[in-house]
Every structure is written in C-alpha cells, then in structure tokens.
Amino acid sequence: MGNTDTIAVQATATSFRIVEELYDRDGSGVTELADTLDVSKSAVHNHLSTLCALGYVTNAGGTYELTHQFLRIGFGTRERNPVYHAARSEVRMLARNTGAVANLVVPEDAEAVYLHRIGARDHPVPVGDSVRLHAAAAGKAILAFRSRERIDEYVSRYGLDRKTDRTATDPATLRSELRSIRDRNIAFDRGELDENWQCVASPIVVDGDPVGAVSVSGPSDEMQGKRLEEDTAGLVSSAAKTIELELL
C-alpha cells in the first residue's frame, strides 16, 4: 500500500488547523488566528466563512466558535462501534463493583482511544483523546495480543515515545512486559502517563484480534494493597471476557 501520509490538499490542512485552534482557544477572532497560524487574515476569513456555511463553525458576535457538529459525528461513529455497544453495560458494572473509574479503550492506528468512561473523576486522558498504545495499561493489553510481526511493525514504524520516566522506551523491555501481559491477561500501569495515577487493564480479544480493552484506574494512593489490586484485576479480566462473549 502506498504512502497515504502526504498532505496533498493544503487548504484542508489549514482548515483543520483553524478548527483545532478554535478548539484550543474555545473560540477566537480572525486576526488572532491569522497571527498564530501564520496565514493572511483574508485567507483565515475565507476558511472561516466556508466552515460557517458548512455548519461546523458559528459566528457568535465577532468571535468564531466550533459548533456541535463534531459531537454529532463523534457520537455517531462511536455508536456504530460494535465494541462500544457490547462493552457499555459491562463498563458500568465494573465501575460500580470496583468503586473506581472504568474505561473502554479501542485501538486506532498507533493510538489507544478512550471511547467510554464511567466514574467522572479526573483522569489524565479525557474521553475521545488517545495515548500511544505502549504508554498505558489498556494500550499495552491490546498490543500484547497482536502478532509478533505487528508488534515489530508498531515499534519500527512509530517508535517508542516517552511519556514519563516509567514508559518503556526499550523494545526488549516492552516485549518482555507484553509477554507477561499475554500470560496473565492483565496489564498494569503504575504512573506511566501520569505520576500519581494507576491502572489495571484487560484486553478484549475477538477471533485472535485485540479489538479493545477495559481498564480500571484511580489515584495512586487509592489503588494500593495487593488484595485490592488482585481483586480489581479479576473483575477487570472477567468483564473483558464477558464483552468478548457478547461480540461473538
């Protein structure tokens, strides 16, 4: 397959840069955008009026803001995801039984996307955001159940970015950790993406393919004690198993 990672349509790129900037700033003006994006004012204005006409941006009294069209598309694509459907109720049960935050994660290219969450406490990654697969428990649970070749491809193609000191940046270390994850069906994460945040995850494997993972996470001081850790590990892994059955 050819290299599809080229930016062939620059106008699209600038449009989405504007969208992202509007998102970051929670609304903005023309001049402000033109300065930060290093595009002429009139060009920004052209993009904004186009995005307005298409319904993705609105002009709230001088400042431009994103509309909720993105919510519509985001919700719709999630709703159609079979893993999401199968996992929803189980994630709720998991949050109830553990008293902690329960997540559903699905892979997308090199990233693990947090598709769903119950237990709205602060979490280092908001719903809809994603983290590199090797950088968190849920992602590692997914990675561990890929074929040897796909793991190699992941490492060579995307590299192993470091998030905190505890992120595995060495391929050999990662591989041995993935092996133990595969053996126990459970992945741990002790502060790998946030210093004081821990996580237990188990993969959802359908037909030999890891299509997602469930995880339970909480602040480090609350997720202590071997028994608790083992209990939640059991709950997480059985939740994943239930979801697998749902997906057959």
Next chain:
Amino acid sequence: MGNTDTIAVQATATSFRIVEELYDRDGSGVTELADTLDVSKSAVHNHLSTLCALGYVTNAGGTYELTHQFLRIGFGTRERNPVYHAARSEVRMLARNTGAVANLVVPEDAEAVYLHRIGARDHPVPVGDSVRLHAAAAGKAILAFRSRERIDEYVSRYGLDRKTDRTATDPATLRSELRSIRDRNIAFDRGELDENWQCVASPIVVDGDPVGAVSVSGPSDEMQGKRLEEDTAGLVSSAAKTIELELL
C-alpha cells in the same frame, strides 16, 4: 456584519463532503466516494490521504473510515459549555423522577442541538443532532423567550420549514403559541417531529437570554393522561429553574 455564508474555499467543502459521506456510509472506498460526490478518483484520494495524515481518517484495509478525533472535539466543546455542566445532574434527576427520557437542548444558529440525554430509549433525534427551533418543544421554549425582533429575524431569515403536519408553518400561529409558552413557562410537542412521540420542555433563561431548554419525551401512548402531563410539566419546569440558579 457581512455575509459569511459563502463557500470561499472549495477544497474545504469537498473535504467535509467526503467526511460526511464517510460518516453516512460508515466507511467507504475511493471509487465509491468519487462516484457519489462527482469528483475524480485522484482528487478524492488526495483529500483522503490528507485527512489521514491529519488524523481524522484512517485506512482500515482498503476502506477509509473516520477516526474518533471528532469525538474528542465534540466532547471537548460540550464539556466547556456552562449550560451542559450546570444541567447534567439535573437532567439525570429528571429522567429518574419521570421514568422517561430527559434531554438538554441548546440553541445554535437556527437549530436546537440535543446536547445530552438520559434514558437511552429510541428518540427521533440522536444526541449531537439538531432540529429547527420552531419544530420541537425544546426549541420553541427557547424561541419563546427571545425578543420580538429576534423572533421576527428568525422567521424572515430561516423560514418555517414543515417537519410533520403538526409543525407550525404560519408565523401568526407560531407567535401565539410562543406567547402561551412564555406565559406558562412550558412548551408541548404532540408529534411535531415524529408522529408518535411527545415532549414537554421548559426553557433555561439566564439574564433574560434563553440559553437552553430541558425536555422530557416519550412515546405517545405512554405520555397520556392530564395528571401525568401536568406532573411532568411541573418537574421539567422546576428542573429548568434549578439549572438557572446554578448558572447565576
């Protein structure tokens, strides 16, 4: 303010047409898109590879699909909405107390966007989607509390589309209905956007400006009886009042 509804950047328009088409079809191939959108294959390919490079589309084995970036943006913009924050718990209570579906709606240009919902039963409008303001109870509740001039502007600028037979398409009829809504602080909807679906809504007015509405809806056969209707009307309107206080 000038006319910002012009499509000045056509490349952006086609990119988003591709996005919408990918959304409708839940993934698609190059040729298929090129045929339905009436654009050359290579142009579609250029847009798709650009969208891939930007992370909004992914190439899942031959077919292109939307990624969950839209969920990230959609969730984020909703999360920053003060009305959403203030209303969330109250909508949950409302669903619990009425045993029906409870919604939060906010205005966006000429539309009422369904920002949030508790009680996942089938509903004519999915979360994130929107309906013209005059076409449903929640929208009418919002419209009713706008100034006379803004109502006139709404009618003259956007017109009164018909959704079902019961939609008010006559300005005078609408105006009188809005007046009674303003008097009672409650809007009803008997099958205006779906034949057998009813709805009760109350506006959230902050500082004289209707920033949203809460609504309770259900199938026509379940939402019968004057007492029930009056009871739910009271619950809905007091929920709206509580949210208003939260927003001060």
Next chain:
DNA sequence: GGCCCCGTTCAGTTGTGCTAAACAAACGTT
C-alpha cells in the same frame, strides 16, 4: 470626537488542486 483595532472586502498572481489516463495490485472466476 478621535483613535485604534478588528473584521471584511477587493484585485492580482502564483501555486495548487483538480481531471484524465496510465499503472499496480488484489481479488474471484473459470
């Protein structure tokens, strides 16, 4: 009332995003 800042508009030109056609690769069928 004057200033300044911001959004909008306008013409010109370069660069680029289209079309069309050839190429490659992956099926399914015989």
Next chain:
DNA sequence: AACGTTTGTTTAGCACAACTGAACGGGGCC
C-alpha cells in the same frame, strides 16, 4: 494457475482558485 475485472495509487499538466497585501468600514474604548 492465468485471466479479467475491479479497486487503489501514481503521474503529468492546465486552468482556476486559494493565497497575499492593501484598502475599506465599523465598533469600542479611551
């Protein structure tokens, strides 16, 4: 296994559209 068909990808080239820069207009704040 080899063909034909279908699909994704690449390439060349031209017309046009998406940028720049400067001028216009209007609102708000001293």
